Amino acid sequence: MQVFVDSGGSRRVVARLVSLTVASGLIAFAVVVGGTLLEVW
Amino acid sequence: MRRAPRLHWISILLGLLVLMSVVSFHAYTAIRPEPVQHAREHRELPERTLALAFHGGPDPKWTPRLLNALKESGVKATFFVVGTQVTRNPEVTRRIADEGHQIAVDGFRAEGDWVDPHNLAFAQAALADVLGAHTRLVGAPVEVDSGDRDHQDIGTLVKMSLREQRGVVRLHDDGSIGADIARELAKAPGYRFVTVTGDRLVEATAAERFTGAVTAWSQRNGGVVLMLLGTAIAIAALLGLLRTLMQLGLAHTDRRLRREGEQEPPPWIAPPVSVVVPAYNEALNIAATVRSVAANNHCAEVEVIVVDDGSADGTGDRAEELNLPGVRVIRQANQGKPAALNTGIRAARHDVLVLLDGDTIFEPGTIGELVQPFADAEVGAVSGNAKVGNRRGLLGRWQHLEYCAGSNLDRQILHALRCIPTVPGAIGAFRRAALTDVGGVSDDTLAEDTDLTMAVTRAGWRVAYRQQAKAWTEAPSTVRGLFRQRYRWSYGTFQSMWKHRAALLEKGPMGRFGLLYLLVFHLLLPLLAPMMDLYVLYGFLVADAPLALLVWTVFLLLQTASAGYALRLDGESLKPLWAYPLQQIVYRQLMYAVVIQSLITAFHGTQLRWMSVRRTGLLTEVPGGTVHVT
Numbered sequence: 001m002q003v004f005v006d007s008g009g010s011r012r013v014v015a016r017l018v019s020l021t022v023a024s025g026l027i028a029f030a031v032v033v034g035g036t037l038l039e040v041w
Numbered sequence: 042m043r044r045a046p047r048l049h050w051i052s053i054l055l056g057l058l059v060l061m062s063v064v065s066f067h068a069y070t071a072i073r074p075e076p077v078q079h080a081r082e083h084r085e086l087p088e089r090t091l092a093l094a095f096h097g098g099p100d101p102k103w104t105p106r107l108l109n110a111l112k113e114s115g116v117k118a119t120f121f122v123v124g125t126q127v128t129r130n131p132e133v134t135r136r137i138a139d140e141g142h143q144i145a146v147d148g149f150r151a152e153g154d155w156v157d158p159h160n161l162a163f164a165q166a167a168l169a170d171v172l173g174a175h176t177r178l179v180g181a182p183v184e185v186d187s188g189d190r191d192h193q194d195i196g197t198l199v200k201m202s203l204r205e206q207r208g209v210v211r212l213h214d215d216g217s218i219g220a221d222i223a224r225e226l227a228k229a230p231g232y233r234f235v236t237v238t239g240d241r242l243v244e245a246t247a248a249e250r251f252t253g254a255v256t257a258w259s260q261r262n263g264g265v266v267l268m269l270l271g272t273a274i275a276i277a278a279l280l281g282l283l284r285t286l287m288q289l290g291l292a293h294t295d296r297r298l299r300r301e302g303e304q305e306p307p308p309w310i311a312p313p314v315s316v317v318v319p320a321y322n323e324a325l326n327i328a329a330t331v332r333s334v335a336a337n338n339h340c341a342e343v344e345v346i347v348v349d350d351g352s353a354d355g356t357g358d359r360a361e362e363l364n365l366p367g368v369r370v371i372r373q374a375n376q377g378k379p380a381a382l383n384t385g386i387r388a389a390r391h392d393v394l395v396l397l398d399g400d401t402i403f404e405p406g407t408i409g410e411l412v413q414p415f416a417d418a419e420v421g422a423v424s425g426n427a428k429v430g431n432r433r434g435l436l437g438r439w440q441h442l443e444y445c446a447g448s449n450l451d452r453q454i455l456h457a458l459r460c461i462p463t464v465p466g467a468i469g470a471f472r473r474a475a476l477t478d479v480g481g482v483s484d485d486t487l488a489e490d491t492d493l494t495m496a497v498t499r500a501g502w503r504v505a506y507r508q509q510a511k512a513w514t515e516a517p518s519t520v521r522g523l524f525r526q527r528y529r530w531s532y533g534t535f536q537s538m539w540k541h542r543a544a545l546l547e548k549g550p551m552g553r554f555g556l557l558y559l560l561v562f563h564l565l566l567p568l569l570a571p572m573m574d575l576y577v578l579y580g581f582l583v584a585d586a587p588l589a590l591l592v593w594t595v596f597l598l599l600q601t602a603s604a605g606y607a608l609r610l611d612g613e614s615l616k617p618l619w620a621y622p623l624q625q626i627v628y629r630q631l632m633y634a635v636v637i638q639s640l641i642t643a644f645h646g647t648q649l650r651w652m653s654v655r656r657t658g659l660l661t662e663v664p665g666g667t668v669h670v671t
Contacts, residue, residue: 001485002484002485002486002487002536002648002649003485003486003536003537003539003540004535004536004539004642004643004646005646005647005648006645006646006647009646011644011645011646012046012645012646012647015046015641015644015645015646016046016048016645019046019048019049019052020048022049022052023048023049023051023052023055026051026052026055026056026059027051027055029059029255030055030058030059032248032251032252033251033252033255033256035248036162036166036248036249036251036252037159037162037163037166037252037256038162039162
């Protein structure tokens with residue numbers, strides 16, 4: 001078994017969830033802020 | 042193999058974009074340009090009716106004084122606010138609104154800059170943050186200038202303000218005169234005071250308030266972010282400088298000691314040597330590799346064992362067809378490089394083993410040079426000098442420069458510190474006893490050479506570097522191939538560091554210097570260094586472009602000088618140095634990406650397989666090469 005390898009895969013699932021949450025959070029952030037600013041009141 | 046994780050790149054790129062936006066926005070708000078006047082349509086007011094329009098605020102000192110004066114006089118005015126001032130003075134802004142005055146937008150950084158839609162959006166965002174509302178009144182209509190920017194005499198100002206006996210009067214609340222003139226105008230007999238329009242504030246949506254909070258936070262805290270960025274850059278710059286100084290200093294010392302040693306060289310030794318060549322799908326290069334080894338001028342027996350690790354391209358056949366004396370081919374089902382190496386080591390008859398990849402070309406004197414450090418009984422392994430064989434094209438030149446200025450110079454430093462962490466798979470020699478001590482080659486990591494070297498050092502053996510023992514290796518010829526190779530190296534190095542982390546608590550040099558060196562210069566520095574690129578980009582785009590250019594040029598000159606010195610130490614031509622500045626733009630960032638990707642993969646715990654590099658057989662171009670692929 002190689003070093004770092006997570007045989008059960010739970011770490012990968014958690015890491016993916018974190019990545020997904022952070023990425024979608026940042027996308028939502030960019031869309032809301034960018035969209036609101038570009039909308040021009 | 043599971044697919045390497047990728048999603049994090051979206052987060053990283055967006056995160057960097059947000060970071061850049063925050064510091065850029067902060068820099069944007071820090072500058073207050075000259076006011077500009079853009080009058081909107083004429084606002085018709087009845088005879089003896091005035092609308093007092095205050096510009097340039099809110100101001101923390103003068104606007105409250107003005108508000109007091111207006112309150113005493115019972116006059117309602119219109120405040121054409123500037124967005125950055127709203128964020129700086131939220132309490133004053135709220136007081137203006139609370140006391141029933143009209144709030145309008147005049148701009149974001151300066152009076153009248155609302156004509157730029159971005160400034161208007163930023164100003165409205167500032168209002169949304171402070172008041173939870175935005176305004177419909179944007180930009181002042183045609184105004185009667187009170188002259189308060191040019192005159193100080195109250196009598197003159199009142200006369201100028203009343204000269205049309207009606208209309209919107211342009212005043213300012215960012216100076217002391219605003220309150221005085223308002224008090225005097227309020228006393229003018231027979232005049233009625235109104236706001237510019239009857240529009241009231243409109244409640245902001247949640248998105249508007251959130252956006253306002255973000256822009257306000259960026260304006261207030263962008264400086265802190267910039268300072269943190271600056272700290273990271275300073276650490277990266279210091280580390281980079283420290284590494285360069287260590288490289289130059291230690292490499293110089295190492296070379297001096299070696300020269301001194303050459304004046305009274307130890308007796309030349311010539312032990313019999315077993316050469317092990319693990320090969321998987323190396324049909325294009327294996328013949329050249331085996332021929333080059335067989336053509337050695339070592340003064341003792343040299344046996345060559347090619348271990349064909351289940352190749353599908355006839356690698357074993359190509360080696361056998363050569364029919365060279367002393368060359369054996371062992372075939373096995375594909376089990377990976379460590380297993381192939383162990384097979385070769387078990388089959389080897391001699392106590393000194395030279396291990397090389399199936400894409401490497403030896404010079405005739407390489408084996409003889411490589412085994413010389415074994416004259417010292419404490420030496421358990423020797424690293425040779427791996428050089429890029431295919432140097433044509435930008436990518437080849439870049440890798441050649443990196444091998445000389447990075448890897449080999451690093452190896453000289455670490456040789457001086459007695460903690461070389463990697464005897465490269467391309468060219469290394471081991472004492473059988475050292476290999477036996479560590480139980481052979483392990484498949485715990487993707488960088489079996491680093492893992493093996495660390496294990497040998499921890500077992501108490503010394504690892505030496507023999508610069509004169511040169512091997513020419515085929516470097517990846519595509520960016521994708523290079524990324525895959527470095528990804529494996531970097532991930533494998535992290536695996537080895539983690540596997541041997543206990544060395545940090547041990548007495549040997551691997552923990553004291555080797556692991557720390559790798560941790561600082563192969564992990565921390567590549568993680569911090571992108572900040573420098575980001576800062577230079579920020580400097581060019583937002584801040585002081587000439588200063589950014591100067592910093593970047595000085596940094597580049599230092600690096601180029603260091604690379605030039607490394608080339609000289611290695612006896613190489615300085616010609617490829619012209620490609621070095623370009624390396625800073627693409628190649629360096631690729632190397633950062635490799636480190637980040639490796640680190641993320643480690644967190645994910647993904648099982649990566651050996652990623653082979655596509656071979657081209659370009660080793661026929663080896664400088665001075667006498668060996669040809671047949």
